[in-house]
Amino acid sequence: MSGILFMLPNRIAERDLTETIPEGTLAHARACRYFLAENAKSARAYLKALEHPVPIAELTIVEIGHEPDPARFAEWIAPIVNGQNGCIVSESGCPGVADPGAGLVAYATERGINIKPLVGPCSILLTLMASGMNGQRFRFLGYLPIDDAERLDAIRRLEAASREPETQLFIETPYRNNRLLSALAEHLAPETRITVATDVTGNDECIRTKTAAQWRQTEPDLPKLPTVFAVLASGKSARKAVAKKPQVASPVKHGPTRRPNKSRSR
Amino acid sequence: MSGILFMLPNRIAERDLTETIPEGTLAHARACRYFLAENAKSARAYLKALEHPVPIAELTIVEIGHEPDPARFAEWIAPIVNGQNGCIVSESGCPGVADPGAGLVAYATERGINIKPLVGPCSILLTLMASGMNGQRFRFLGYLPIDDAERLDAIRRLEAASREPETQLFIETPYRNNRLLSALAEHLAPETRITVATDVTGNDECIRTKTAAQWRQTEPDLPKLPTVFAVLASGKSARKAVAKKPQVASPVKHGPTRRPNKSRSR
Numbered sequence: 001m002s003g004i005l006f007m008l009p010n011r012i013a014e015r016d017l018t019e020t021i022p023e024g025t026l027a028h029a030r031a032c033r034y035f036l037a038e039n040a041k042s043a044r045a046y047l048k049a050l051e052h053p054v055p056i057a058e059l060t061i062v063e064i065g066h067e068p069d070p071a072r073f074a075e076w077i078a079p080i081v082n083g084q085n086g087c088i089v090s091e092s093g094c095p096g097v098a099d100p101g102a103g104l105v106a107y108a109t110e111r112g113i114n115i116k117p118l119v120g121p122c123s124i125l126l127t128l129m130a131s132g133m134n135g136q137r138f139r140f141l142g143y144l145p146i147d148d149a150e151r152l153d154a155i156r157r158l159e160a161a162s163r164e165p166e167t168q169l170f171i172e173t174p175y176r177n178n179r180l181l182s183a184l185a186e187h188l189a190p191e192t193r194i195t196v197a198t199d200v201t202g203n204d205e206c207i208r209t210k211t212a213a214q215w216r217q218t219e220p221d222l223p224k225l226p227t228v229f230a231v232l233a234s235g236k237s238a239r240k241a242v243a244k245k246p247q248v249a250s251p252v253k254h255g256p257t258r259r260p261n262k263s264r265s266r
Numbered sequence: 267m268s269g270i271l272f273m274l275p276n277r278i279a280e281r282d283l284t285e286t287i288p289e290g291t292l293a294h295a296r297a298c299r300y301f302l303a304e305n306a307k308s309a310r311a312y313l314k315a316l317e318h319p320v321p322i323a324e325l326t327i328v329e330i331g332h333e334p335d336p337a338r339f340a341e342w343i344a345p346i347v348n349g350q351n352g353c354i355v356s357e358s359g360c361p362g363v364a365d366p367g368a369g370l371v372a373y374a375t376e377r378g379i380n381i382k383p384l385v386g387p388c389s390i391l392l393t394l395m396a397s398g399m400n401g402q403r404f405r406f407l408g409y410l411p412i413d414d415a416e417r418l419d420a421i422r423r424l425e426a427a428s429r430e431p432e433t434q435l436f437i438e439t440p441y442r443n444n445r446l447l448s449a450l451a452e453h454l455a456p457e458t459r460i461t462v463a464t465d466v467t468g469n470d471e472c473i474r475t476k477t478a479a480q481w482r483q484t485e486p487d488l489p490k491l492p493t494v495f496a497v498l499a500s501g502k503s504a505r506k507a508v509a510k511k512p513q514v515a516s517p518v519k520h521g522p523t524r525r526p527n528k529s530r531s532r
Contacts (some may be wrong), residue, residue, distance in 0.1 A: 007395040007396060016290070018288060018289040018290060019288060019289070019290030019385075020288050020290055020385045021288055021385075022284060022285060022286050022287055022288045022289075022385075023284040023285070023288075023289065024282070024284060024285030024286055025286075094391065094395055095395065096394065096395045096396075096397075096398070096401040097391065097394060097395060097401040097404075098401060098402055099401065101395075101401070102397075102398050102399060102400060102401050103398070104398075105395075105396065105397070105398030106398030106399070106459075106475075107398075108398070109398050109475045114473075115396040115398070115473060115475075116396070116471075116473075117391075117392040117393070117395035117396040117466075117473075119285075119286045119287075119288075119385070119386065119387045119392070119467070120385065121385045122388075122391055125360065125363065125383075125388055125391050126383040126385070127383070128362065128363060129273040129360055129361065129362045129363060129367075129371075129383035130273060130362075130371065130381040130382070130383040131362075131368075131371070132362070132368050132369070132370075132371030132372030132373075132374070132375050132381070133368060133372070134368060135362040135363040135364060135365065135367070135368050136364055136408045137406060137407060137408050138363075138405070138406050139404070139405040139406070139432075140403060140404050140405070141403060142402045142403050166405075193372075200383075201385070205382075207380075207381060207382075207383075209372075209375045
């Protein structure tokens with residue numbers, strides 16, 4: 001019988017593990033001896049920090065890198081097919097979310113391996129929670145294009161999409177944070193809200209939400225730290241929509257979030 | 267000086283808190299005396315389970331309901347404006363994500379209150395991690411329409427959108443799970459992958475990913491439990507895209523996920 005493939009989140013910031021990683025997640029990591037790591041060095045540091053009961057040198061830590069090679073999936077998954085449990089662990093945050101791992105999971109799933117996702121920090125999700133923007137409908141876009149014309153086009157398209165209302169989230173390489181924020185402040189409608197979440201869960205965590213017009217009033221001063229951006233245009237009464245979760249199952253154009261659900265589904 | 271407004275995740279399933287809630291999150295909850303709760307009863311049970319040092323009866327727990335009334339935002343936020351810390355806590359999972367709270371956060375932010383999101387379980391994120399689908403670009407749609415024709419239209423549109431490739435996630439009221447899965451299996455292209463994640467983090471957690479053609483082979487047998495669905499059509503070499511995180515910042519049409527980023531941003 002196959003083992004289980006755990007999706008093991010890593011801390012985002014170099015702070016105490018227990019701040020953002022649940023004990024349940026740490027317990028699963030401690031019970032594993034086979035790790036598929038985005039980065040072997042950071043995985044070792046993480047396993048040491050969580051006080052893995054087995055000496056680190058005796059664990060199997062395979063570095064799969066930032067672009068795991070599909071030609072090696074069979075070899076990497078073999079121990080799990082043969083009954084051992086394994087973990088995919090990213091360098092930071094949740095594996096498979098804006099991080100490698102998804103291709104390996106798809107491969108493992110096709111071979112009948114059960115996947116068990118574990119709880120941990122995700123800067124995209126935390127930014128959404130703190131944004132006050134629509135959490136009934138949202139989208140993560142990864143990186144915007146670098147080329148000015150293409151970036152401008154992407155900014156206009158994401159603002160239009162946000163009027164659903166659908167929160168638009170994206171990231172940027174830290175040294176380009178200020179350039180991106182300037183472009184957003186300049187090109188988005190004055191009343192469109194922009195959330196800038198820097199160093200989420202870290203010592204310098206700073207999450208600010210202002211309208212484009214407000215951001216325009218000051219020169220961007222973002223540090224060169226990992227940052228998630230969120231955008232929501234006002235429009236189809238976005239404020240009302242985010243505050244509301246209607247009880248009547250009326251068919252509406254864009255369908256979602258219009259259903260009563262007294263469930264534990266979220 | 268204003269207090270801080272914490273976004274406090276709740277457990278999804280009635281299991282030991284420490285399985286899915288980090289000690290850091292619990293510590294913030296224990297230090298708070300003012301709670302804005304989707305449901306007061308479940309908030310009390312949660313605060314009791316996390317062994318709040320103050321007797322529950324001495325805490326202020328305000329029920330904001332599933333559709334918080336904007337007319338009461340000022341009153342609810344007043345203690346925080348006046349310097350007390352507060353928590354928004356949902357009945358299950360992360361507040362503000364497919365749950366109430368966003369409108370209140372937007373209101374508080376406009377009044378200069380700092381928002382601090384805390385780590386906890388989110389069935390949408392966990393489903394994405396386990397799906398093996400594209401985590402570089404994804405979208406949460408809430409509920410699909412109930413009306414058959416509108417639902418079919420929504421299914422076709424989301425499948426088209428998934429070819430970016432962009433993972434499409436959505437939820438359903440539990441007693442309609444099987445009807446939705448049947449519709450997906452019937453109307454999606456045979457090779458389109460569908461993930462069905464039931465009771466995530468619960469005793470009956472079951473996460474399965476199959477193609478539409480495979481799902482069609484058996485009658486849907488989903489329990490009436492909270493379920494998250496994810497869809498990704500094959501198409502623009504979706505497998506390749508999810509396994510890849512290119513190192514070259516070449517401008518590509520849909521822009522994202524094409525950037526080197528050795529950061530802690532995720």
